[in-house]
Amino acid sequence: MRLSGAFSKMRRLIRIYRAGLSRELSATAAYRGSLAIWMFGVVVAPYVSLTVWLAVLGDRAAIGPYGRAQFVQYYLGVSLVAMLTGAWAAHFIPEDIWRGGLNQHLLRPWSYLHHYIINNIGEKLSKLVILGPMILIVALGFRQDLRLGLSWAGALLLPCSILMGAAIALLINVCVGLIAFWTSDTTGIKAFYLFLEALLSGQTIPLNLFPADWQGPLRLAPFRYTLSLPVEIITGTLEGRELAFGLGMQVVWLALAYVAYRAMWRAGIRTYGAVGG
Amino acid sequence: MGRYWRVWRAFAKSCLEREAQFRASLAAGLLRSVVWLALGLINIEILFSYTDAIAGWSRGQMWLLLGIARLGESALSFAFRGNMERISSYITYGDMDFILLKPISSQFAATLRYIDIYQAPQMLINLGLIGYAFRLMGRWPSAGGLATFAVMFPCGIAMLYALWTAVSTCTFWLVRQAPNIVEILDSLYGAARYPTRVFPEFLQFILTFLVPLAFVTVLPAQALALGINPLYPLGSLAFAAASLYLSHRFWTFATRYYTSASS
Numbered sequence: 001m002r003l004s005g006a007f008s009k010m011r012r013l014i015r016i017y018r019a020g021l022s023r024e025l026s027a028t029a030a031y032r033g034s035l036a037i038w039m040f041g042v043v044v045a046p047y048v049s050l051t052v053w054l055a056v057l058g059d060r061a062a063i064g065p066y067g068r069a070q071f072v073q074y075y076l077g078v079s080l081v082a083m084l085t086g087a088w089a090a091h092f093i094p095e096d097i098w099r100g101g102l103n104q105h106l107l108r109p110w111s112y113l114h115h116y117i118i119n120n121i122g123e124k125l126s127k128l129v130i131l132g133p134m135i136l137i138v139a140l141g142f143r144q145d146l147r148l149g150l151s152w153a154g155a156l157l158l159p160c161s162i163l164m165g166a167a168i169a170l171l172i173n174v175c176v177g178l179i180a181f182w183t184s185d186t187t188g189i190k191a192f193y194l195f196l197e198a199l200l201s202g203q204t205i206p207l208n209l210f211p212a213d214w215q216g217p218l219r220l221a222p223f224r225y226t227l228s229l230p231v232e233i234i235t236g237t238l239e240g241r242e243l244a245f246g247l248g249m250q251v252v253w254l255a256l257a258y259v260a261y262r263a264m265w266r267a268g269i270r271t272y273g274a275v276g277g
Numbered sequence: 278m279g280r281y282w283r284v285w286r287a288f289a290k291s292c293l294e295r296e297a298q299f300r301a302s303l304a305a306g307l308l309r310s311v312v313w314l315a316l317g318l319i320n321i322e323i324l325f326s327y328t329d330a331i332a333g334w335s336r337g338q339m340w341l342l343l344g345i346a347r348l349g350e351s352a353l354s355f356a357f358r359g360n361m362e363r364i365s366s367y368i369t370y371g372d373m374d375f376i377l378l379k380p381i382s383s384q385f386a387a388t389l390r391y392i393d394i395y396q397a398p399q400m401l402i403n404l405g406l407i408g409y410a411f412r413l414m415g416r417w418p419s420a421g422g423l424a425t426f427a428v429m430f431p432c433g434i435a436m437l438y439a440l441w442t443a444v445s446t447c448t449f450w451l452v453r454q455a456p457n458i459v460e461i462l463d464s465l466y467g468a469a470r471y472p473t474r475v476f477p478e479f480l481q482f483i484l485t486f487l488v489p490l491a492f493v494t495v496l497p498a499q500a501l502a503l504g505i506n507p508l509y510p511l512g513s514l515a516f517a518a519a520s521l522y523l524s525h526r527f528w529t530f531a532t533r534y535y536t537s538a539s540s
Contacts, residue, residue, distance in 0.1 A: 044465065055331055209323060
């Protein structure tokens with residue numbers, strides 16, 4: 001009895017996701033020009049970092065675990081994974097809360113979080129179509145240094161790691177947005193969070209190249225697990241126990257982020273005054 | 278010219294009075310600026326823990342370059358960003374009617390009406406960073422270097438103003454797309470914080486001539502830190518004058534295609 005209940009719940013959710021995703025895809029098609037420009041930004045920043053690191057590398061064989069080929073893998077990986085695990089709900093949730101847009105979500109028979117998951121997946125599918133060729137062009141520019149660092153085990157674990165990274169990033173991002181229940185200006189908080197993410201996720205600088213005394217905190221903070229870990233899997237610099245530790249930390253942060261989201265949502269919705277009509 | 282300066286000051290004063298109501302945003306804006314500056318500096322520090330020079334630029338020179346690049350960014354945001362972002366809505370909602378009716382140049386009224394006063398403290402912070410960079414280099418700029426910088430930096434800002442105006446002018450035809458094109462400029466600005474020589478030639482060309490960010494960042498920094506061929510300040514002046522003239526012609530041409538929004 002309980003099993004069939006779970007099944008019908010599942011089927012209902014699949015229907016909601018299918019309808020939501022097709023709506024999201026047609027919505028994103030309307031602003032494909034903007035998507036292309038954003039994706040240009042997603043590719044340019046890692047490309048610039050890569051070029052600068054290659055200049056720093058010069059004639060040396062490697063800096064830490066990174067030779068030419070590894071730097072190329074790393075930053076091509078960043079271009080792809082940063083998009084796949086990106087989240088932007090924190091820009092929209094405060095508006096929903098302050099202007100009462102949340103009301104319509106509260107009336108729907110599925111949770112507010114599903115709305116942002118669907119939006120996240122839908123927009124990423126559209127972005128992938130544009131980003132893929134752009135990454136390919138950059139990759140062609142570095143074709144002499146192009147190697148595949150990914151192991152068989154890595155290839156199997158990579159999708160898992162990206163999926164967990166995307167989920168952690170989205171949940172934390174939603175939590176940052178939900179702070180709007182208690183304040184009327186989240187600009188400062190958002191800026192600080194974006195800064196931590198840009199610095200500690202490996203977006204600009206590979207985390208292994210940070211000074212030794214940063215390594216402990218970097219391994220514990222959630223940011224490594226939203227971007228760097230999948231990219232490290234791509235470069236093949238993670239092995240055995242390190243890889244297991246990383247994936248374990250992703251599970252831990254996923255659970256923590258979900259608990260934090262649930263707690264903030266429950267506390268926040270009690271203070272919510274439903275502005276507007 | 279004197280009249281336009283007086284009008285601009287009146288614009289600036291009204292912005293100041295308006296923003297005085299939202300002082301909390303000032304703190305948030307400052308925090309944002311400080312953390313991004315910190316990110317840039319940490320990036321340089323980590324790069325220089327593995328090398329003594331990037332494309333011939335020392336650590337102090339890279340701090341200087343970052344300071345100048347950020348000064349350029351805050352100056353551009355101070356004087357232009359808010360205006361350029363509004364142009365598309367002027368055209369969509371028909372507010373361009375009132376701008377065209379004013380007894381001053383419509384380009385002036387549309388592109389220089391608002392200032393972002395929150396950028397003022399950030400410009401000061403960036404000036405401080407530039408000063409500190411000279412301490413790191415262990416010497417002060419020469420009088421010639423300062424003079425060249427004083428010519429080249431404003432010329433660079435003028436070129437970007439002209440480019441930005443030209444892109445925003447496309448809004449007369451491409452109402453929705455044009456504002457987003459500017460984001461390409463934002464993306465490329467990240468590259469302009471590094472010595473241009475690091476990049477392959479096609480990108481050097483883009484950053485110098487197509488989107489002349491190097492004229493705001495790398496070239497003035499070079500003038501200040503290392504000295505530069507006198508052809509560069511002269512070229513900057515010519516390039517700035519030409520781009521201002523062309524963008525103004527383009528604006529005047531485009532306003533003829535404006536067909537108001539209502540009825």
